[in-house]
Amino acid sequence: MQSPYHHPPYHRLTEFVPLSAEEMSVASRWLTDRRRLWRGKAIRHEGEAVNGVFFLLEGWVGSSLLLRDGRRQIAKVHLPGDMLGFPSLALSHAGETLEALTDVTVCSLPNAAIGRIFEELPRLALGLFLSTQRERVALMQKLSWVGATSAIERLSAFLLDLHHRLEAAGLTESGSFDLPITQQQLGELLGLSTVHINRTFKSLDETGFIARCRGRLKIDDFEGLRRLAATSPPEFAGTAAWTRLRGSETFRKGTQ
């Protein structure tokens, strides 16, 4: 897990496609334009012109949508290694605010580079494509939590998912991890009020499923949480996706 091959920006790509040296070298160029931002700052506001996408190197970022009356929905918490801002590529003005939930380091990739990747590095393009499809799956799952489950089920599912993703990034220690977001933000993430998040947390705490201390959370009973959580994480295709996509199908350029 600690080879550079598994760090951003390769991270999200090599899960689906093997990269050549050339491709990796292009990808590593993406890291040159870095930016540091403090907690609470926006990488990009909803409604601003779309100039590029971002890679998150350190810290947590929330992507959120604003409603007219000020309510807010956080669509996703992005963790180190994630790619940010792709949905807005289809829009003239960004459809989501990208806000630093902790101090963060991001690097950005201009729109034009995406176009070039599609033209010249198809495998990289496919990696990006599949990676964003996977995000779409995650988003559908979250919708199903918010639309069809109770507060305790939602929170359980979220904590399990979060742990799972943090673990993949090497940011957990035997079931415990930093949770540097406020209960307010957790509420906006799960579609619940601050107060109810607090009570739900308390209930998980008292049942012994989790333990909280400072900004740190430890999952004590994974099985218990999983029983609550109503969905299991989907099984990603891994590089099998790539294999599947390059099956034996006949398809010849120019004659189709």
Place this chain on the structure above:
Amino acid sequence: MQSPYHHPPYHRLTEFVPLSAEEMSVASRWLTDRRRLWRGKAIRHEGEAVNGVFFLLEGWVGSSLLLRDGRRQIAKVHLPGDMLGFPSLALSHAGETLEALTDVTVCSLPNAAIGRIFEELPRLALGLFLSTQRERVALMQKLSWVGATSAIERLSAFLLDLHHRLEAAGLTESGSFDLPITQQQLGELLGLSTVHINRTFKSLDETGFIARCRGRLKIDDFEGLRRLAATSPPEFAGTAAWTRLRGSETFRKGTQ
């Protein structure tokens, strides 16, 4: 709107990229393998192996996720011209059930063809990519409805969105359109109970915002509905996205 250029499967691609004759001819090949399905039948069940994606030619399709206890969330209603099943490309087993909400005609495109498109028809690939990013935006918006708005706001937003999309497909008549889905399905779509959907409908009806008759719905007061719906539809980039993506950025193959 009635030129073949605006029919599936071009429909969802030409919104973002101009297609060459060659590209259109490849795309038109996708139509060869058609399938008709009756209302209620599944095009593909959640958990099945992922063999391809689909284009919806006629009818409505719902993509839904199942929770352990039998509750169901419909992530999206797909209309004629839409592309189905892309999220599951990242999975080894489908993450969503694709169910015919009416009698439908679909055609399918095997996984392998997607891989070839990325290798050989980059502009087509980019069109697919952007189109799925736009779906992701729509999904985020829906999440914000379900997570942060009341029943009447949700239903209003949904009806407006639906009308908007049906209009683009030429399936409306001065504000009225067929609504061939049950209130049960509408509930699963918006995260509300059947009973509450019914009451919310009734309230919109009595206020004079809409009128219902058989399976048909007419929007009588767009402004009123828009005031209720807490979000406005995002502005898509259109082919500007493509232009933006091919900007003046320096990026030379092989030297990066």
Place this chain on the structure above:
DNA sequence: CGGGCTATTGAAGTTGATCAATAACGGTGG
């Protein structure tokens, strides 16, 4: 004319929101 599904309505029950107050925490400057 039935039979099955869908829509509608009423009544009662729950979950979660809102309002409001207090406590704990984290960082600051003295």
Place this chain on the structure above:
DNA sequence: CCACCGTTATTGATCAACTTCAATAGCCCG
């Protein structure tokens, strides 16, 4: 090191939206 401040967490009490249960009515179809 301590007093202070703003932010966040916690708790109680009340309220509202939505769900559930249950029954009836309407529609579509053979």
